Amino acid sequence: MxxxxxxxxxxxxxxxxxxxxxxxxxxxxxxxxxxxxxxxxxxxxxPVGARRSGPQFTPAAPSAPAAAEAASGPARTSDPELEAKRKKAEQDQAAARKAEEDKINAAKAENCTRAKSYLKAIDEGQRMARTNANGEREVYDDKIRAEESKRTRDIIASDCK
Incomplete structure (x- = not known):
């Protein structure tokens, strides 16, 4: 029971x-x-035990002069500290952006050097070969040389400025 x-x-x-x-x-x-x-x-x-959503109690906001005084009081004492932190954060961000730009520029310079060297080898008619999708070796003929030359010139145009 x-x-x-x-x-x-x-x-x-x-x-x-x-x-x-x-x-x-x-x-x-x-x-x-x-x-x-x-x-x-x-x-x-x-369901039993579920509460009705009644009026929600919200605490009254402090009066405007008291709120302004409370807000401006601590801000004045920490303002130089906040300003210093803000400037340091801006400097750190600027340094990070500069480092990233330097890294990109170094990569572009290396790509430019390699592309110029590759274009010189293609234009001089050196015997070159590549491996195709089947794993077979293909020797560059005039058509492949022209395609590679155009692709390399495009790389030089974009990276060598």
């Missing part, structure tokens, strides 16, 4: 259901509360 009463109590809590009318006036059932867009008057049933 006690076990049956306990099981009944567990089952009813597991069946906690919300019931409300949606914007299309259809009754909705869920074990989750309705969306916040559903007005309080549209909620038809709540």
């Amino acid at each position: 006690v076990a049956a009463g306990f099981a009944l109590g567990v089952c009813t809590s597991a069946q906690a259901q919300w019931k409300w009318r949606d914007t299309n006036n259809r009754v909705q059932y869920s074990d989750l509360p309705p969306p916040s867009t559903v007005p309080e008057s549209a909620i038809l049933q709540r």
Whole structure:
């Protein structure tokens, strides 16, 4: 008898259901509360223990002069510190940007040097070969030389400024 009463109590809590009318006036059932867009008057049933959303208490804001005084008081004492931190952060960001630009410029300079060397080898007619997708070796013919020469000239135009 006690076990049956306990099981009944567990089952009813597991069946906690919300019931409300949606914007299309259809009754909705869920074990989750309705969306916040559903007005309080549209909620038809709540699970036991679910609280109604009543008026929320918000503490009164301090008067304007007191708030201004409180805000400006600590700001004045820490203003030089904040200003120094802000300047240091700006300098760090500028240094990071400069380092990144230097790194990019160094890579472009190296690409430029390699491209010029490769173009010189192509234009001089040195025997060159590449491996195709099948793993076979292809010797550069005039068509491949022209394609490689054009591609290399484009790289030189973009990286060598």
